[in-house]
Amino acid sequence: MKRTHLAKELNENLLGHTVNVGGWIEDIRDIGKIIFLLIKDITGPIQVIVDPKEFPQIRDLQRQSSILLSGKLQKSKAKEMKVELKLEEIGDIYHSSHPLPIDPTGRLESAIDKRLDARALDLRNENVSKLFVIRSIALEIIRKTLREMSFLEVNTPKIIGSASEGGANLFEFDYFKNKAYLAQSPQLYKEQLILALDRVFEIAPYFRAEKSNTVRHLTEFYSVDIEAAFLDYYDIMEIMERVIKKVIQGIKDSGLIDYTKNEFVNKSMKTNFERLTYSSCIEELKENGECVEYGDDLSDSSLRKLGQLHTGFYFITDWPLKLKPFYILENEKDPFLSDSFDLQIGYLELISGGTRQHDPSKIRNRLSEQGLNPSMFSDHLKVFDWGMPPHAGCGLGLDRLMMCLTGSMNVREVVLYPRDPYRINP
Ligand code: AMO
Numbered sequence: 001m002k003r004t005h006l007a008k009e010l011n012e013n014l015l016g017h018t019v020n021v022g023g024w025i026e027d028i029r030d031i032g033k034i035i036f037l038l039i040k041d042i043t044g045p046i047q048v049i050v051d052p053k054e055f056p057q058i059r060d061l062q063r064q065s066s067i068l069l070s071g072k073l074q075k076s077k078a079k080e081m082k083v084e085l086k087l088e089e090i091g092d093i094y095h096s097s098h099p100l101p102i103d104p105t106g107r108l109e110s111a112i113d114k115r116l117d118a119r120a121l122d123l124r125n126e127n128v129s130k131l132f133v134i135r136s137i138a139l140e141i142i143r144k145t146l147r148e149m150s151f152l153e154v155n156t157p158k159i160i161g162s163a164s165e166g167g168a169n170l171f172e173f174d175y176f177k178n179k180a181y182l183a184q185s186p187q188l189y190k191e192q193l194i195l196a197l198d199r200v201f202e203i204a205p206y207f208r209a210e211k212s213n214t215v216r217h218l219t220e221f222y223s224v225d226i227e228a229a230f231l232d233y234y235d236i237m238e239i240m241e242r243v244i245k246k247v248i249q250g251i252k253d254s255g256l257i258d259y260t261k262n263e264f265v266n267k268s269m270k271t272n273f274e275r276l277t278y279s280s281c282i283e284e285l286k287e288n289g290e291c292v293e294y295g296d297d298l299s300d301s302s303l304r305k306l307g308q309l310h311t312g313f314y315f316i317t318d319w320p321l322k323l324k325p326f327y328i329l330e331n332e333k334d335p336f337l338s339d340s341f342d343l344q345i346g347y348l349e350l351i352s353g354g355t356r357q358h359d360p361s362k363i364r365n366r367l368s369e370q371g372l373n374p375s376m377f378s379d380h381l382k383v384f385d386w387g388m389p390p391h392a393g394c395g396l397g398l399d400r401l402m403m404c405l406t407g408s409m410n411v412r413e414v415v416l417y418p419r420d421p422y423r424i425n426p
Pocket residue numbers: 184185186187208210216217218219220221223225226349350351352353354393394395396397398399400
């Protein structure tokens with residue numbers, strides 16, 4: 001027997017036709033004269049009416065087993081579905097062994113760790129699989145929107161010979177007797193690529209050896225990186241605002257999430273994302289009793305306070321230069337500051353970006369200031385002598401964006417097989 005239809009393809013036009021469907025057994029309800037078999041595939045449920053005199057073996061089936069079956073489509077008496085199948089033939093059965101580690105119907109709740117240990121089964125819960133359908137929609141829209149703005153999708157190496165951004169958070173490994181690292185970001189490559197390709201983006205996993213055990217940090221996370229010649233950080237903020245709004249609209253249109261009561265989404269769609277400068281944030285935090293010093297990084301508690309004062313997405317721009325990596329440009333009017341921004345939702349940082357320093361001698365100085373050896377960056381710096389135009393870009397944490405757009409409290413919910421300091425399996 002071969003499957004002829006998915007659940008979503010069964011409709012009243014097929015009434016009286018025999019179709020073959022395949023899926024897993026979500027429920028078996030035996031009321032004596034009839035057995036109601038509920039089959040599901042990723043596109044939805046199918047109710048199958050079984051005559052137990054004809055198919056008594058249905059009573060012995062275990063829930064969550066996969067099955068192929070054939071039946072005639074008829075009008076359903078159930079309110080929630082228009083059509084159902086009258087079972088005519090049973091095809092192959094792929095048995096599930098009970099007890100299962102979790103109950104994917106969602107009737108019995110399991111802790112996230114238990115669910116992640118049985119992720120493939122967990123995905124049979126439609127509230128879980130929905131998150132990945134939304135993620136796929138978001139990726140499609142991000143690609144389309146950036147392509148429309150003349151960005152070219154690129155793929156840069158994830159095995160690298162030297163630190164791309166410096167810092168101690170690199171995973172190091174043996175590479176044919178030499179040291180190699182997993183890329184923490186495509187920063188240097190994306191900057192080099194704009195020399196010829198003008199506008200590039202990359203959607204890829206990056207790796208950070210940070211022992212943070214929080215709901216927003218992973219050791220492997222996906223980032224949407226963009227970089228563009230002759231644009232500045234204001235242009236990049238505009239581009240990313242456009243991308244995020246398109247993603248929200250796409251999720252809305254899919255009907256998978258109801259945003260009608262979601263204040264932050266509605267506010268963000270109606271107005272421009274707020275733009276606050278770092279300096280104004282410090283003033284505002286002081287006025288609200290937070291203990292902050294001009295020049296210091298904003299703590300979690302300060303960001304939470306700002307999140308209460310500014311619901312919706314908000315940019316924080318013009319950070320002190322010393323808080324930013326070596327490739328960020330100093331502010332022309334106030335060199336203590338930089339042409340940089342973060343996009344926040346509440347306390348959660350979603351994007352970080354800025355206009356880039358494109359004077360190689362200044363980059364060398366900044367590298368030294370940050371304790372990095374400029375000679376380790378010679379492959380990168382030489383490109384700046386080949387007619388590098390001014391440029392700007394940013395990195396958007398895709399998992400974090402998905403977390404906030406799906407209302408998930410933990411980034412692990414929106415990542416299929418999350419990696420953190422305590423989890424590298426399955
Ligand atoms: P940054 O280090 O801020 O910037 O990273 C960009 C965005 O990636 C997300 N992110 C993470 N998500 C989950 N787990 C993590 N451990 C994690 N670390 C970062 C965040 C963050 O805003 N090269 C620059 C970007 C640029 O300037 O173009 C960079 O990597 O959402």
